[in-house]
Amino acid sequence: MIEVKDLYKSYAKGKVNALNGITFSVEDGEVFGVIGPDGAGKSSLFRILASLLLPDSGVAVMNGHDVVKDYRKVRQIIGYMPGRFSLYQDLSVEENLTFFATLFNTSIEENYHLIKDIYQQIEPFKKRRAGALSGGMKQKLALSCALIHKPEILILDEPTTGVDPVSRKEFWDMLGRLKEQGITILVSTAYMDEASRCDRIALIREGEFIASDTPQGIIDSYSGILWSVEGDRMSAMLTALRDHSAVKTSFAFGDKIHIAVADGLQAGELKQYLAKKEFSDVRIAPIKPTVEDCFMALTNE
């Protein structure tokens, strides 16, 4: 279990507040996602939990061990995958893995079953230098290295940044299988669509959790009325919608526009308004929000 209370962290002599009082807990075997843009404080939080950075104040306890007082113990029970590729570029795939196994007094053979599923995909290239691997393979090696000492808690800092949608899905499938083995997983991402793969999520912005719940709970607590609008000349329509007094926000969502509207506005009324501005063949439908809609609504408040 991860228990975090009132964590604060600032840089540059207090000029930059990275964390402004973060409190949350993660149950054993849970996948907990911290979701928010770059610069929101995700990496600072994770580095504190990995005992690599001291908080200014507050407490963090990993499976009963305090990250400041018991940092040696914490380091034994966690696996940490930092945001930037952290392996030894000049060592081969196999050498990197052996190195991390040795640090924890174990061997690849002893814990092979833990990493088998992931490591098998890169094993054909085990003699290749880590620096010469493609992005997806580096990611699999880094995850194997973080797992080789059989951690109880896995901390993954933006494992899918810069990764294409198909590889991202594969990565989350791998995490799902690790969860089944009982590993507690704390993972951060800037991709809102990955929220649904977590048991619970926290939305982070400017060092604060602006919401924390199950993905469905976050969606259910959206209080506005949301419609999707489709038609031709989408970019011009986006501006036209913003000019309507009953439209609170208007954002592009792929081939549709999502608008939050005031109570009482009728779809027919909006269609007429758009028709006057020469938008024809407009389709309007009420929709359920996505986590991204919720994030934008919360940051707009």
Next chain:
Amino acid sequence: MSTRVIEVTDLTKKFGNFTAVDHITFDVEEGEIFGFLGANGAGKTTAMQMLCGISMPTAGAGTVAGYDIIRENELIKRNIGYMSQKFSLYEDLRVWENIRLFGGIYGLTDKVIATKTDALLERLNFREERNTMVKYLPLGWKQKLAFSVAIFHEPKIVFLDEPTGGVDPAMRRQFWEMIYEAADQGITVFVTTHYMDEAEYCNRVSIMVDGRIDALDTPAELRRQFNADSMDEVFRQLARKAKRGD
């Protein structure tokens, strides 16, 4: 009549016996927003390096911004704009110093740079940040500035390599509004992204698989062709065919 800002035929790049880019042929029209998609390892970066004049093709031919990819690659470099999420501005230089540096690199005179800098800071509402070190700017501001600097010398075409990775959802949309503005001014935009909703904002999209361009059309037409509800689904259908390991 429209003019073509990119026109390439059978562009190919081999590293030893590995074909990173395999005979790609396509055109991009002036003022178009062209999305260049593909899985990691499909060959996007290599293709983009050839288009930007920093990597010589093994075979094939073409022009970018009116210059020949093989004979005039130095001229290409001078006549395009480039921005990526990984690198775009110098963090330890002030806002005006970054503009001055990139303006100078692209051969603008001090006088032109001074006039244009004032206009740019005015337009972005950045006047008070003129002397701010870039590392102290919020990420969204940095993105805006980076894009403005990339098109400061008014190139015919700007290459954007995953410009919105990790950016706040609202900022990401504001950034696309800047892209639209640039396109309206006639600047052609060539953009890579891993956000499939952003693929919808492009006029046309190409999808690379194993070094080839396996699909190229408007997002609506691609969705129709692949009988898919979203670009995400189109992408998945195509990427599944990939044979070469990532």
